[in-house]
Amino acid sequence: MSLRPVLIDGEWRPSAASGSFSAIDPATGTPLPDHYPVSSFADLDQALHAAARLVDQHPSLDPERLAGFLEAFAGRLEACRQEAVAMAQRETALPAEPRLGSVELPRTTDQLRQAAAACRDRSWCRATIDCARNLRSMYGSLGGPVVIFSPNNFPFAFNSIAGGDFAAAIAAGNPVIAKANPGHPGTTRILAEAAFAALVESGLPLSLIQLVYHFADDDGLRLAAHPMTAAVAFTGSRTSGLALKAAADRAGKPVYVEMSSSNPVVVLPGALEERAEALARDLFASCTAGAGQFCTKPGLVLLIRDERSDRFLAAVRELFLQPPTGMLLGEETLRRLEETVRRLRTAGGELATGGERLSGPGFRFANTLLQVTGERFMQVPDALQTEAFGSLTLLVLCHDPGELEAAVRALEGSLTGTICSHSAGTDDALYRTIEPVLRRKVGRLLNDKMPTGVAVCPAMNHGGPFPATGHPGFTAVGVPGSLLRLAALWCYDNVRPDRLPAELGDANPTGAMWRLVDGEYTTRSL
Amino acid sequence: MSLRPVLIDGEWRPSAASGSFSAIDPATGTPLPDHYPVSSFADLDQALHAAARLVDQHPSLDPERLAGFLEAFAGRLEACRQEAVAMAQRETALPAEPRLGSVELPRTTDQLRQAAAACRDRSWCRATIDCARNLRSMYGSLGGPVVIFSPNNFPFAFNSIAGGDFAAAIAAGNPVIAKANPGHPGTTRILAEAAFAALVESGLPLSLIQLVYHFADDDGLRLAAHPMTAAVAFTGSRTSGLALKAAADRAGKPVYVEMSSSNPVVVLPGALEERAEALARDLFASCTAGAGQFCTKPGLVLLIRDERSDRFLAAVRELFLQPPTGMLLGEETLRRLEETVRRLRTAGGELATGGERLSGPGFRFANTLLQVTGERFMQVPDALQTEAFGSLTLLVLCHDPGELEAAVRALEGSLTGTICSHSAGTDDALYRTIEPVLRRKVGRLLNDKMPTGVAVCPAMNHGGPFPATGHPGFTAVGVPGSLLRLAALWCYDNVRPDRLPAELGDANPTGAMWRLVDGEYTTRSL
Numbered sequence A, B: 001m002s003l004r005p006v007l008i009d010g011e012w013r014p015s016a017a018s019g020s021f022s023a024i025d026p027a028t029g030t031p032l033p034d035h036y037p038v039s040s041f042a043d044l045d046q047a048l049h050a051a052a053r054l055v056d057q058h059p060s061l062d063p064e065r066l067a068g069f070l071e072a073f074a075g076r077l078e079a080c081r082q083e084a085v086a087m088a089q090r091e092t093a094l095p096a097e098p099r100l101g102s103v104e105l106p107r108t109t110d111q112l113r114q115a116a117a118a119c120r121d122r123s124w125c126r127a128t129i130d131c132a133r134n135l136r137s138m139y140g141s142l143g144g145p146v147v148i149f150s151p152n153n154f155p156f157a158f159n160s161i162a163g164g165d166f167a168a169a170i171a172a173g174n175p176v177i178a179k180a181n182p183g184h185p186g187t188t189r190i191l192a193e194a195a196f197a198a199l200v201e202s203g204l205p206l207s208l209i210q211l212v213y214h215f216a217d218d219d220g221l222r223l224a225a226h227p228m229t230a231a232v233a234f235t236g237s238r239t240s241g242l243a244l245k246a247a248a249d250r251a252g253k254p255v256y257v258e259m260s261s262s263n264p265v266v267v268l269p270g271a272l273e274e275r276a277e278a279l280a281r282d283l284f285a286s287c288t289a290g291a292g293q294f295c296t297k298p299g300l301v302l303l304i305r306d307e308r309s310d311r312f313l314a315a316v317r318e319l320f321l322q323p324p325t326g327m328l329l330g331e332e333t334l335r336r337l338e339e340t341v342r343r344l345r346t347a348g349g350e351l352a353t354g355g356e357r358l359s360g361p362g363f364r365f366a367n368t369l370l371q372v373t374g375e376r377f378m379q380v381p382d383a384l385q386t387e388a389f390g391s392l393t394l395l396v397l398c399h400d401p402g403e404l405e406a407a408v409r410a411l412e413g414s415l416t417g418t419i420c421s422h423s424a425g426t427d428d429a430l431y432r433t434i435e436p437v438l439r440r441k442v443g444r445l446l447n448d449k450m451p452t453g454v455a456v457c458p459a460m461n462h463g464g465p466f467p468a469t470g471h472p473g474f475t476a477v478g479v480p481g482s483l484l485r486l487a488a489l490w491c492y493d494n495v496r497p498d499r500l501p502a503e504l505g506d507a508n509p510t511g512a513m514w515r516l517v518d519g520e521y522t523t524r525s526l
Helices: A041-059 A063-079 A083-094 A096-121 A162-173 A186-201 A217-224 A239-251 A269-292 A307-320 A333-345 A375-377 A401-407 A428-439 B041-057 B065-078 B080-091 B096-121 B164-171 B185-202 B217-224 B238-250 B269-291 B307-320 B331-346 B374-379 B401-409 B428-440
Strands: A006-008 A012-014 A017-021 A036-039 A129-130 A135-139 A148-151 A176-179 A207-211 A231-234 A257-258 A264-267 A298-302 A350-353 A368-373 A392-399 A414-420 A442-447 A488-493 A513-519 A520-522 B007-009 B012-013 B019-020 B036-039 B128-129 B133-138 B146-149 B176-179 B208-214 B233-236 B254-260 B263-267 B300-304 B349-352 B369-371 B393-399 B415-418 B442-447 B487-495 B515-517 B520-522
Touching: A006 A041, A012 B442, A036 A041, A036 A442, A041 A176, A041 A207, A041 A217, A063 A083, A063 A096, A063 A186, A063 B269, A083 A096, A096 A162, A129 B349, A148 A217, A162 A176, A162 A217, A162 A231, A176 A368, A207 B401, A217 A239, A231 A239, A239 A257, A264 A269, A269 A307, A269 A442, A269 B133, A298 A307, A298 A401, A298 B307, A307 A350, A307 A368, A307 A392, A333 A350, A333 A368, A333 A392, A368 A375, A375 A392, A375 A401, A392 A401, A401 A428, A428 A442, A428 B036, B007 B041, B041 B176, B041 B208, B041 B217, B041 B369, B065 B096, B065 B164, B065 B185, B080 B096, B096 B369, B146 B164, B164 B176, B164 B233, B185 B208, B208 B300, B217 B349, B233 B238, B238 B254, B254 B307, B269 B300, B269 B307, B269 B393, B300 B307, B300 B401, B307 B349, B307 B393, B331 B349, B331 B369, B349 B520, B369 B374, B374 B393, B374 B401, B393 B401, B401 B428, B415 B428, B428 B442
Parallel strands: A129 A513, A148 A176, A148 A231, A176 A207, A231 A257, A264 A298, A264 A414, A298 A392, A368 A392, A414 A442, A442 B487, A488 B442, B128 B515, B146 B176, B146 B233, B176 B208, B233 B254, B263 B300, B263 B415, B300 B393, B369 B393, B415 B442
Antiparallel strands: A006 A012, A006 A207, A017 A036, A129 A135, A135 A488, A350 A368, A513 A520, B007 B012, B007 B208, B019 B036, B128 B133, B133 B487, B349 B369, B515 B520
């Protein structure tokens, strides 16, 4: 059995493996042919040292080269589109079209190109100059590797070697140590091969990107807390995220964890009256996109139970009765969904439809709808906000507006929160009561639009209050926000002109970079 | 014995005290007459609930009123200058003039006014608008109280009820729960009375600012981790800072700790040749300002031992032989300094002068100079970077440029790092070797200038890599940076125009607020 090599210190080399694994085809439940190493800490130690040498030998990397690399990588991804999509489809059972090939891959290359543009433009680093004091500051690289852990649900867009965290870390000038998600090692390998080929051409140091496929949990914690690690970015389950966060926090490392989120959707009475069927369809689409395996999937729907809601509830139930069109990413996802249903039912959730795995082939779970009264929800809000990764949603049926507000008050932090209301304003009084409470529980507040679908643009916030993430001030998606997560604030006090980074010199290095000079945003040179 | 009241829920009221304390006059070592309560958790619980009610009833506070409050408070501080300075002088033994009255108080009122201006201007919230997608984001308040712990060494400028964290928290729209530093409760009371009087006039809710004087360590940890707490800001010792950080981290709270920092000063050979005496005087002044009790005091001086350094070393030693002009803030500071000297000597530091407490009255410690070889420094770098709060500095004498670079490499994170070099560029080659290594260890890099003295301006970074602080991307001093520490990223997706905060509306709410609209910084309306 030959194991695929890992990418360490500028070369594909055999892993110092402590074991091996293969991806499982979710459509059949059988292992795929390739074998990948489970790295021992020896691999990680070598990667850390290689990254440290890189930082020593190249304390600052040329933004033009970084941008060139990101763009070349995007081009190579497009060139290997067919191979990458086929492999991702095999490893995740996500539809090749349109999802993987026409949605997620273009989004991924767009992200890489946006990061490249930011890197070239340099406005992201928020150069701030106080001329009289000769005090100048900017965001710069962290001085060590960013360790990236990626989730199973976006084999391209959140991949540790091609996704948002990767693009941000590189654009901000940091080396990356990527851990593949063990659900799609083959996809990750194809992306990493494209990345490495682009890197070789770029003239950048070759240990800028390194990749291992898997390691023991304890080694992950050790890596997160290692003195040579600069920061950690993680997307995945709450259990793993909290363990990593604890390890990194103790060691004083910046750590960004994007964890589970229930993404509450509040549907106000006027909206139900106006467009119950349309809302039901939108909700169903949002709950079942990607088989419900989106971090912004609505896991909670809150509404007032009255004559107006019955049509909506019936329509939702009718839609959820349909057999699922997608497969789950793995057996573990299936097992956790079963566990979630058990917990929600124990906590008082009543099953309206679904709730069980479907017979094979593949990992399939019935579209699942549960419901609970607002009163019960507030008795055990923690249990009823159990992470539900899959097409499962819990309807919280409140007695009156006061109970609805109280239920919103009992919500924990989420990435998104949605309020649907009557287009003519008949819900506005209730909106004004609910919104301020929901606002502070979420990173992104939506009106009349379901939360799945995250635009990659500067105004996006894909973040939110704990436990959705570990810090309410940062977004994982969108440039320049995502770069700032992985940057340090550098300040130069009385430093001689020829020793300043170009971004802080008197001359504007690009002629177009935005800088805050004596309180004024400007693209001019001093 | 009557205890001073605490400020909770909009009124000065008796504390639910578990004990009492008095400040100690550092000039005599005797207790001052006033008695202050040690709050039980009942006080903190009431404060938390009052802050939560405030956020519920006033989900967003008018920036004009917040700015008006901060300005009125600054005015009142000036009006009670004489009383405040006298009390601070009595409680801290810092000189009334120029330090307290003409330096620190004006800096404090300037900080409050800068925060007010930022609040009124609103550019700090970094409004970002994507017109085509109707996606709009900005930084806003955290939705709960910021708990502020202040240090003993700046009774005004870092006071939890008047200092930088306070000004930032209020300007960002958050209620504050302040804990006095038990070294100067009377000063804190005077500031809080001025603040509360300004608050009453402002029309803002009265539980916006709350104050307790002291509490048990465990209650502090409980407060930091409490579900109702939004964030924690701390300035002080590493031991206390790490304990608070651990508690807040576990609970998923943003926590900012500004802890000890050795602020290394690297003096290159050319600088020694050019201006040894002047450098010695500058270093001595920086080490002994405020009796060495500044967070930016140089605690380490690194240089190459050769014929050029001897003149410098002799001049430094000569200066350090002078008796200290200032007193230490408390007996604990004295005790810790003795402990530091013991530790540094055990680790191989040789005492060049000082090293012991001086006989009374007051808490006085000899100006202290230690030295160690670069070789030894690298054997036990941790022990030789022991926190030294007071006029104590360790000279690291390196054998050659390579050893100097290696010693810099062994430094831990600091707020500042300084390199002094020959004005004509003869040190430039060595500078280019040292700078990239030092750069990533510090928040603010200085040339030819000692690090004490922190300008309050947008380009300042008073922050740095762990363990100087808990996150390398934030500054505690300077607007707008300090506000962003205490803000959450709010995003509005498809939200109807009449429901957006003014900052995100089509019209620029002030006509002058900077916003990033479709990638362009502008003050125009859409």
